[in-house]
Amino acid sequence: EAGVAQSPRYKIIEKRQSVAFWCNPISGHATLYWYQQILGQGPKLLIQFQNNGVVDDSQLPKDRFSAERLKGVDSTLKIQPAKLEDSAVYLCASSLVGGGRRSDYGYTFGSGTRLTVV
């Protein structure tokens, strides 16, 4: 079974520029998550999709971050304009179902995109 694919692996941009990350979840996984992992901290959920609908985006800085999941499969996360404090690893994860104890299983992370804002 192929894992969660993310690209690019690394990105360096200047502040105030825009950047986009792409994620392809495991085939058949209905739920997709974007996490932000700042150096020295645990991952923090930015947004959760169930198919192509948003379940939770309470921690997403909506003035500069946006995300979409077209057709309930691939997803993109965009930052515009970027700030220095956005430097982090952006992790995508998917699970077979969202919510309830069945989501204990099949929660798989991608390798992440390391963003450096200079």
Add this chain to the structure above:
Amino acid sequence: GNSVTQMEGPVTLSEEAFLTINCTYTATGYPSLFWYVQYPGEGLQLLLKATKADDKGSNKGFEATYRKETTSFHLEKGSVQVSDSAVYFCALISNTGKLIFGQGTTLQVKP
């Protein structure tokens, strides 16, 4: 709300030493609990999990027991190896499927 607290790192041990990394949680209800590991330059990997009170998760010589009375899920290993050097994250899963992580504990094992 839901939260996870881990012991501060880094933890530095000699090879074959005993490891404990403390983890406590605050949650509504009885969440499932996890330990994830992140080796240098790699992504997050599930190390072990426990889904109900008194369950013991185990993998690769690591163990953790779900203690409801103390709201804890401490990670232990009897004899660490240099290859265990990594960052370890304790986490719980909310009833919406959201994983909530602790801040991570860096383990460095010296030969």
